[in-house]
Amino acid sequence: MKALICNEPGSLALIDRPAPLRGDAEVLVRIRHVGICGTDFHIFGGKHPFLEYPRVMGHELSGTVQEAPEGSDLKPGDPVYIVPYLSCGDCQACRIGLTNACRNIRVLGVHTDGGMAELISVPAQNVIPTGGIDLRDAAMIEFLAIGAHGVARGHIGARDRVLVTGAGPIGMSAIIFAKARGAHVTVMDTREDRLAFATDGLGADASVIATSDDAARLAEGDGFDVVIDATGAAPPIERGFAFLAHGARYVLLSVVRQDISFSDPEFHKREATLIASRNALPADFAEVVAQMQAGRVPTQALNTHRGPLADGVALFQDWSRPQAGVIKAILDL
Structure with missing residues (x-):
């Protein structure tokens, strides 16, 4: 599969790498859109304090289900967005419902490889149906949830x-x-x-x-x-x-x-x-979807730039310039 990898600050490459294998409690998602965040620009610029290179970035993600566990409510082809915060479920914060502040949190695209790739396998609880939201708009749900x-x-x-x-x-x-x-x-x-x-x-x-x-x-x-x-x-x-x-x-x-x-x-x-205020909780993601469904989020105005993953190396260089006027850029797969 194709993936956009940041090998070191300022160095991006479009590479071929093996497709991920789905774990027993995971959903394999075919990524369709990736929102570009300030965090991604910080990684690209070498300004992120808690990151090891090389890294596949991307945590604002939407796509379609490729494979789901047996018994899952999800089925191949379902449109979904991904909650990128992988919490442990065992620490004190998780036990009281603060999965956004998990002591052992791993964020896709930061602590572990993210979704600037054709496929990603993530825990089933992190894969959520879009509720009818357009897939490109669904790639903006995470930053809005913040x-x-x-x-x-x-x-x-x-x-x-x-x-x-x-x-x-x-x-x-x-x-x-x-x-x-x-x-x-x-x-x-x-x-x-x-x-x-x-x-x-x-x-x-x-x-x-x-x-x-x-x-x-x-x-x-x-x-x-x-x-x-x-x-x-x-x-x-x-x-x-x-x-x-x-x-x-x-x-x-x-x-x-x-x-x-x-x-x-x-x-x-x-x-x-x-x-x-750190990250977001499931209720915040649900609030974003509800407001999108009600037409209260101007998604077309927010999404100022977009282009294909295949052009990601050049696009990242351009979009990282302040004069580009980016509000929210989205890579399409």
């Missing part, structure tokens, strides 16, 4: 004033699901094109260019009931504490390698809550 999980972690409701910092794909997913709950959403970013898309295409209520003056203006007044950081950088995460209203929740969708710091007196004075 935002849906963060919104759920923040307990966002219709009366909340929400600030989303960072208008990349993950920030956009947070905007979509905060708006689905009826919240008033302001988005802040350094890029005017991303802000325009967030307001015109996603329904954000207001936008702010991230400069020191605008940040100071945002920090005035009552602040926001919920702040969601999706910047992926420590300085804006630290600055985000200033935007919290009294009693607010601060949801960190971003994760950074370095320590972050904040004013403890200010944090206590506001009796704020700091919330980590």
Whole structure:
């Protein structure tokens, strides 16, 4: 079978490799579409801290069932998406239902080879019927579930004033699901094109260019009931504490390698809550599918770039450039 492999930072190759053998409790899936994530670009650029090369990337996956275990509800040809978090089922986190925070988690395309290949075999519980969602759209379910999980972690409701910092794909997913709950959403970013898309295409209520003056203006007044950081950088995460209203929740969708710091007196004075949001749970994936079925996710607008796996080497080089204007790129097989 064909697979796109990252041999080392900056080096991709389309290779032939043996097709995987299906395990007893696994489903063999023929991959049809692969969403390209910021994680994939970090792997390609040599910026991922927890990865060994060579690696077949790809964790935003949709396809059709090739083989399923005897007795499975799935049958060959069924359209499915893949939950890429392989949890152990035995650790304390798994025992309380936090499979997204499994102590021994393996993420497809990161800790183990992923789906930029014609076939992949994964545990049956990780293969989910699309519910009628178009297969190309289904390749975007995983990244959207990240935002849906963060919104759920923040307990966002219709009366909340929400600030989303960072208008990349993950920030956009947070905007979509905060708006689905009826919240008033302001988005802040350094890029005017991303802000325009967030307001015109996603329904954000207001936008702010991230400069020191605008940040100071945002920090005035009552602040926001919920702040969601999706910047992926420590300085804006630290600055985000200033935007919290009294009693607010601060949801960190971003994760950074370095320590972050904040004013403890200010944090206590506001009796704020700091919330980590990692990966997503089955309920979040189901929420994404439900909102897609209801027509509340602008999938065509989000999917700005696509092309065949056979051209993946050249496409990755092009799509990794900021000037390419990628929101969500998808490889087709």
